[in-house]
Amino acid sequence: MRRHAIVRLAEFEEANGLAINQRSWKAVKRPDSTAAEHGEAEFLTRLKLVPDTWLGGPPWQKVLGIARNRVGSYPEAIDALTGSERANAGEEDAPLPADLAFLAKALAMNGDAEKARKKLAWLRDAMKKPRWEKDAEAQVFLLEAEAVVEEVSPK
Numbered sequence: 503m504r505r506h507a508i509v510r511l512a513e514f515e516e517a518n519g520l521a522i523n524q525r526s527w528k529a530v531k532r533p534d535s536t537a538a539e540h541g542e543a544e545f546l547t548r549l550k551l552v553p554d555t556w557l558g559g560p561p562w563q564k565v566l567g568i569a570r571n572r573v574g575s576y577p578e579a580i581d582a583l584t585g586s587e588r589a590n591a592g593e594e595d596a597p598l599p600a601d602l603a604f605l606a607k608a609l610a611m612n613g614d615a616e617k618a619r620k621k622l623a624w625l626r627d628a629m630k631k632p633r634w635e636k637d638a639e640a641q642v643f644l645l646e647a648e649a650v651v652e653e654v655s656p657k
Contacts, residue, residue, distance in 0.1 A: 531568070531600075531639065533646055563589060564600055571604045576612040583608060595633045599625060603643035610654040622651045 567582030583605040590598050606621035634640045
């Protein structure tokens with residue numbers, strides 16, 4: 503029944519794919535969100551009702567990557583977040599803390615300690631930019647990444 507409601511929501515919002523992404527983002531950005539919310543976010547971002555061009559780039563790759571990260575699908579999270587990082591590279595505020603934080607977490611959980619530490623260092627450097635240094639959401643992502651990388655892949 504829940505999946506049927508999600509499909510109906512997606513059909514209703516077909517003309518506004520951004521609304522689907524925003525709903526998904528609200529679920530995955532919170533560290534205390536549930537696995538069901540992450541699954542729903544992934545489901546929404548993968549619906550064929552969403553234009554394929556959106557699924558191949560931001561903001562979909564970031565949301566999909568974070569949802570996969572939160573449910574423990576680390577290789578798939580790394581793929582999606584690497585694509586998001588590449589796609590966002592030309593942005594004025596790049597690198598984006600969400601891309602770096604969740605990529606660092608996924609790399610650490612997937613056993614690639616060296617790459618995880620490099621992403622975490624890059625994230626810490628990015629957080630010194632005026633755009634990010636006082637951004638509360640970015641600060642939470644930094645704390646999440648530090649906790650996971652330092653626990654899973656200590657120096």
